[in-house]
Amino acid sequence: MFYHNKSIFHPVTFFLIGIPGLEDIHMWISLPFCSVYLVALLGNAIILLVIKVEQTLQEPMFYFLAILSTIDLALSTTSVPRMLGIFWFDAHEVNYGACVTQMFLIHAFTGMEAEVLLAMAFDRYVAICAPLHYTTILTSQVLVGISMCIVIGPVLLTLPMIYLIYRLPFCQAHVIAHSYCEHMGIAKLSCGNIRINGIYGLFVVSFFVLNLVLTGISYVYILHAVFRLPSHDARLKALSTCGSHVGVICVFYIPSVFSFLTHRFGHQIPGYIHILVANLYLIIPPSLNPIIYGVRTKQIQERVLYVFTKK
Template sequence: MTCHNGSNFRPITFFLIGIPGLEEVHGWISLPFCFIYIVALVGNVTILLVIKMDQTLREPTFYFLVILSTIDLALSTTSVPCMLGIFWFNAHEINFGACVAQMFLIHAFTCIEAGVLVAMAFDCYVAICAPLHYTAILTSQVLMSITLYIVIFTVLLTLPMIYLISCLPFCQAHVIIPHSYCEHMGIANLSCENIRASGIYGLVVVSVFLLDPVPIGISYVYILHAVFRLPSQDARLKALSTCGSHIAVLCVFYIPSLFSFLSHQFGHNIPNHIHILVANLYLVIPPSLNPIIYGVRTKQIWERVLHMLLKNKTPTILFY
């Protein structure tokens, strides 16, 4: 693939339409997105503050939860303000460098979150199948190695998209993107040149992304095998509740992506604005629901949040 470096081949700006066909109701559409974004910010910041302030929450589970909340904050902040700028202020234009940066960050944060969910499945496996060796297996060095592997692997996997997009020629200086944020294949499809390399690369990334559920499934096969060997039903329910939050987060993360993938492959009669709405919701729903799921289902976090709320309530003194 020849990389064109001339200025004639690189657009000055991209024009993000938002949600094609629904431009007249952008203001109404922005309201739920704004609300969900605020929920994501408040929820994930609360999780991070609770874990930071409470020195007893230093188990590997909470370490992975800190990473998950950080990624959720970064993912939603990378995409939602851009959407709201389009919906509220008609800020449709984005320069080439900013668009490529947004594209890379969205894909990178999504892949990191998928990797963190795999690591959390391993955490559940060790907690149920080898509880006596939990702290011996998931040491600080192991946790750091897992984190570095996820980050380095993700960067190496997603970094080529910057080169591929930078090498593509475009016929116009201002390219219209029928989307509300910059996405790899959405940009590549607007190029004047053959995008076979970008298409193959996109399939490789999707294939790697779809492989993540495999180790998760294997972990839960061993978990279920260990759970059903427990003598009492109470013990089984208690063991399963340990993984309840993780299972809920997995559903929130993978079900929208599966729906989006199937709709793109087989839903040719589905209007384009539905595809765009689903893609937008995929970036905001998991970051907003993840802290709620872990905050409600994790006893330690729920108790700390209630303590913080009650502690901040000062008694009212009445003067007569």
């Protein structure tokens, strides 16, 4: 089960329990998980198709929305099929390298989602607070630069986790009380010192908190500007657009913050609740994002109807 690698013992495979304490109802739990995953695939694919086909949706806001849908597809596909394999086929064992790869992808895509939500908040800030300078600020070069930051930043931030895991020895434990591989879930199985892993985990979380704070500040300025608009219709239109963004932000951050706090401080909370929330924050945002934008964003709603009803 274990192999020796330069005086460090690594397991050949890890054993993912799934949702601890709810093993008997895994099959029932899989039904809503599968349904939500299919909604995420279908909804985000439609958003990408509509933005690609319709030339009227080539504004920066929809460019960022396309990036968000791409990340949502990648994030849900990285995590949900493994969960369903556990629930349906008792496919609990995962290769050590595959587990570390899944850990990297999940953390990287989660970071990208936080970055793109911040970028969308900046886009709305410029559109509402400096509308006359919108096209001169958000140029093609600026959009490319922001896109590179959305991708490269989280990747660079997540890469050290791979080294921090590979440096750890694993003496006997190889059972992860989770349905997917994540940094501290793997590190806690080590018989070595994981203090650096914990510190780096908090360092990474600090970037999420910074993104959340900057996003919140952007919307404070946005709301201040919205309520100063002279036209009632203009205020309603701006609030409607921003409302969809705020909804997406809440759907993403509330479960992730709850999961983080539970993982480190909520020792009295049953393990199955923690794991359920940790699963939900990976699959609920990707499924709700296209629904929220489809319902709250008039341009998307109209274009979706147009694309699927035109002859």
